[in-house]
Amino acid sequence: MSETRDPRPRRRRLLRAVVGLLVLLAVIGYFAVQRDSNGGGGAPFCVAGADPVGEDETSATYEMSPEQAANAATIAAVGIAKGLPDRAVTIALATAMQESALRNLDHGDRDSLGLFQQRPSMGWGTPEQITDPVYSAGIFYDHLVDVPGYSRLPLTVAAQKVQRSGFPQAYAKHEPDATVLTAAFAGGGTVNCGGPAPTGPGDPQRVRADLVRIFGEDGPHTFAAQGGGQAGRSVGGGQGTPEAEVTLVEKRDGGEAATRRSRAMAHWAVANSKELGISRVSYDRHGWIGGRDRGRWQDRGGAKTEDGKGDPYGAGPGEVRIFLAR
Template sequence: MPQTDHARPRRRRRPFRWAAGFLVLVAVAGYFVVQRASNDNAGVPYCTASADGKSDGKSGAKASGRFDEMSPEQAANATTIAAVGVSKGMPDRAVTIALATAMQESALRNLDHGDRDSLGLFQQRPSQGWGTPDQIMDPVYSAGIFYDRLAEIKGYSRLPLTVAAQKVQLSGFPQAYAKHEPDATVLTAAFTGAGHLTCTGPAPVRAGDPAKVRAELTRLLGKNPLYALPPAGGRSGEGAESEVTLVAKPGGGDPAARIGRVLAQWAVAGSRELGITRVSYDGKSWVAGKDGDRWRERGAAAGTNGAGDPAAAGPGQVRIFVRG
């Protein structure tokens, strides 16, 4: 039989194979969509950072886009890196460099292993003077020492990201940092500028520890003088919740507002682990397991609380509610 006669049946069957493959892809994609959309205990929690490209006139962050490939663990580490940088007074460019570096070195996971004795978010080595293993495995410490060494580099904010990161890290693959710059820029804008972080999943079912939340916020703030943690209060009055409130000190201005934004995003990222049920700041509120896990605008502030919303934050406040 001629060769062309053999070819015709194969061409007829090919569309069926394509169709079957397409249906498999649709089924797999549908599975993950359902899993992500699920808001019960069977759902797969994940976090999305969004930046709308608008300048808020304060931080100057203007990146636009979405980054939605984060687990809650990765989001918590990313917001910790950003919060440490902001509390130290580092500019957005420094936060972007730090995030891109951690994305390359650990995929924003606090690894207890690595090349030779490398550890943690930035794969820092105890043998190279980065600290003890316990210190390096502490995200607040590891981010802090990364920023300290970055700040020692003259003109780092004007250098290409790969060059600045390499001067700190001394990596064997310095160009690898470049591919993470777009996503790191979006994360920076989401945490410190005109953007936001959302995390899906049910409201925490286990009680949180407000003392632990206060302790973590104190560590994140470090020696920053712009925010204070008032003495611990009692129940919020709405169910079994305790409140942890951050208050900007008078005259803090835009730098204090920037800190408030990033700490609010940090609270959302850590909501599952810390038992946080609600976060409110700057006229917006986030409630775990409700409103599609999106930030919602609340009524205009009336005195301390927003009109019609007893959990709304007043000017200069970040209000965090922990399940009792």
Template sequence: MSETRHPRPRRRRPLRTAVGFLVLLAVIGYFAVQRDSNGGAGAPYCTATGGADSRQKYEMTPEQAANAATIAAVGIAKGLPERAVTIALATAMQESSLRNLDHGDRDSLGLFQQRPSQGWGTPEQITDPVYSAGIFYDHLVDVPGYSRLPLTVAAQKVQRSGYPQAYAKHEPDATVLTSAFGGGGVLFCSGPAPLRGDPEEVRAELVRAFGKQALGAPAGSPGGAPDGTTGRAGVPEPEINLRLERDGGPDEARRGRAMAHWAVARSHELGIARVSYGDGGWTGGRARGKWQPKGGAGTSGAGDAHDAADGEVRIFVAR
């Protein structure tokens, strides 16, 4: 008996795979274009770059950016070098991915996964980013020659981790973040413009992170914008005007940059609408979240009225 031979169906799996891959690329491209074309009003995200000529960048959520800003602020307020900030950031990136965790191995908690049972503090203290960063730095500076040690060695002498080499992979990104907050880099955050913030809360958080010297001498009437600038519907926006010390040198310039970028990093959380410092300004919900030059589109919408003078940082809170 003869058999009827049916031709084998052609295999279309490679074609389907290719089509599926192209569709995925199209979807990714669509959302990338949407994110870049909507003025920064899409899903919030933050980007740190290592400098004007640097191609290095690190993207993160607003939560991660806020925690990174706090870690950098505490180190700068203590007068510690950039190396210390880089070590702290790389450690937190490994231990918690820059998230303030309420859990961990055994009783480990917080950004640095510090343990109450090992004398790091109470659970409430350890889950306070300002406290946890501060006590990490206190232990770090007790390590002889920490700034000259490899990052893994310095971090391990503080953390006593079971995986000390894991810190090394975060050093490049931690270096970018350090530069963004206090060096020649930049940090910007996109997303919708905040609807409301409390200027007193912003002042209190500035003092917690940078110390009492953060507020400096006010340059206008307290609680309001001294130049009479207005926000939505002609309502004055409360301003926090931070004066830097005259002739403070590089350290004071570093502190000014850190406070300006701290404000951008915490804008979603604290309702900060605009920041002006040096030769540029940042406005929530505009210009894809990027810093703009003085008087440029997307800074204040009110011309040079919102540009900071030399030696000051101006923070405007939405209301």
């Protein structure tokens, strides 16, 4: 009696594997097309990287949703507003990446909540406070700076001294990505966010209030007169929608602290563009327009406004210009 097996089941398995692979490639291709369609007006996404304009595709990057980008931007901005070094920002970001995947959770182990899974019962604050990203990031940093020599400790050790986690080594795997995010928000990198341009309405008073809440009113920046400059102009990325403007200007002799804050403000605005109706952002020699250029920052001189009256990336020296759809 022959023991040769029927080859048909193996062929069917191979066929199913091939079909599954083709389906997967089709899905990947679909999302790639969605991302690049209309100059970046497809599915929303954000990418952080160390490259100043985001053109170097060989540099390390970290991709995230707009929600995650907004939370990461807030965590970084709070640390920068406190004048803390990049190492503190990296520790905070890696901790939130492990605890919540950069999502502001309304649940967790026992009574843990928020980005850092802080517990009201352990004295971290009320549930309302803990689920406020500005508060939760701020109190994390307050505890971190109380750790002697935290900036010289291994990240897992520093984070564990604040969090008292049951899995302290889990923070380590997030350090490389947290370092990329820190370079993007606090250093010389960039945050690119693609997806549909906001059609409005954005609230300049809310943007201004959020910036004041994070960075304070007594820092190395002042607000320009509301509605000045190019306010009311429209850009192609905003689908012809008029804009309102919030502009911050570095004070004279603000130094590197002011420059660092300016970068953080500009990238915070891009990361929060979907939520806040921000249509474009200009800082230094670069600018970002929602729904255009695949969500990348562009050099000054790279585009014109729809009415042809000038460069939408034209922030002056020391200025951060944030435009909102109306």
